[in-house]
Amino acid sequence: MxxxxxxxxxxxxxxxxxxxxxxxxxxxxxxxxxxxxxxxxxxxxxxxxxxxxxxxxxxxxxxxxxxxxxxxxxxxxxxxxxxxxxxxxxxxxxxxxxxxxxxxxxxxxxxxxxxxxxxxxxxxxxGFLKPDDEEERLDALASYDIDELPIQESFDRLTDLIASHFGTAIAFIGLVEAEAEDIVACHGGDWDRLTREDTICTHSMLQEDVMVVEDIREDKRFSENPHLSNLGIRSYAGANMTTPDGHVIGQVCLIDDVVRTYDAEERRELQQFAETAMEVLELRQSVLESRAAPAEVGQ
Incomplete structure (x- = not known):
């Protein structure tokens, strides 16, 4: 080619x-x-x-x-x-x-x-486009003790539900770090980490609303990206995981190997799933902090 x-x-x-x-x-x-x-x-x-x-x-x-x-x-x-x-x-x-x-x-x-x-x-x-609040966004992400939080089973169940609900080949939850996106749960694939240059989420996280790419072969931002092609990605939809302070730290995404469209209702539902993922993260972090508080007081 x-x-x-x-x-x-x-x-x-x-x-x-x-x-x-x-x-x-x-x-x-x-x-x-x-x-x-x-x-x-x-x-x-x-x-x-x-x-x-x-x-x-x-x-x-x-x-x-x-x-x-x-x-x-x-x-x-x-x-x-x-x-x-x-x-x-x-x-x-x-x-x-x-x-x-x-x-x-x-x-x-x-x-x-x-x-x-x-x-x-x-x-x-x-390089790649970064949010205006990139430094604050990374600080917000770092405030969650991801490695210590019992989120894996909850996120696995959530991505299973998302994929079933939308009928997509792949659904994943990713947290966007400084240089890469960590895939913390993925239904339909074994992805664990994507560089920010190679992930569509780098663009999606800059949008306030759900981002949909119906056919990446027809989108000049992604049509020449061999990594996306090698992964078999044809269509994409991504919704922001946003902290209570307004920082986007991750994405809930749908991937398919065929051209897909998503109507307004489906986009609203995907955003609700992203909010659910954020709520799970917030809840687990709160529980972790509450358990650590008595020990700190007694020291």
Whole structure:
């Protein structure tokens, strides 16, 4: 399967960049000559990497890199330009570039395809979108003694019930840590941990309402993610587990290997299941703390 690379540069240069990309048989180049056209391309199709010049007719390649970070941070970006790094204005951009190649180097085009292939294969380095309250959210998650709480049997029963209720292949409860999502209960699969770059929950937790992806093959955020494809994921629905203080620490999710839709009532029910999971966690934590209190008083 071809991997689509968006090549952005001025009209007199973009064709040569695209030709270098197309020389690699697994790559398919798509051209854009302006920042605006590049944004449109990113909105309309899934790309696995962006190669951009620096000085464009309507702006800077850094603007394209920033757009990627705002909408699809797992997509790597390569700045391919003859402008030296010292002359590039990065003052208003925070670490938006993954790689830089000087196009004036004798082997620049050969190096370009090598670097593009490498950054695609290691695109997890790019990072992922985080909630605005990420630090507070992680503190809230840490306040629950997950390893000490007797939640496994309750969560196992809950995921069995959820899968049966919705008729999905997989239902799971995941707690989202700094770099990965821990799957604490899973009906229909043996998943135990997914990196945040590879889990749809990284996106779902940013939404206030239940997030539904009816067909990941048609969603540019996920269609080029080989990990999701290898897991056999075709459709997804996820609801937030939210603490009493308003921090999202986990997800209750439905996964299927076929295209699925969920109406308003089903979404409401999934959210209720997520609230139930949160209530179980709260109850178990309260019991643990109440049992520990007398011992602390007597010491």
């Amino acid at each position: 071809s991997r689509t690379i968006l090549c952005v540069d001025n009209a007199d240069r973009v064709s040569s960049v695209a030709a270098a990309i197309d020389a690699e048989e697994t790559f398919e180049a798509v051209e854009a000559t302006t920042v605006e056209a590049a944004r449109t391309a990113l909105d309309e199709r899934a790309v696995v990497c962006v190669v951009t010049g620096y000085e464009l007719d309507d702006g800077s390649g850094l603007e394209i890199a920033r757009a990627i970070r705002e909408t699809a941070p797992q997509t790597p970006c390569v700045l391919f330009t003859d402008v030296s790094p010292g002359a590039i204005d990065t003052a208003s951009f925070e670490e938006v570039l993954l790689e830089y190649i000087n196009r004036d180097l004798p082997d620049a085009r050969d190096r370009l395809t090598y670097v593009v292939d490498d950054v695609i294969n290691h695109s997890a380095q790019v």
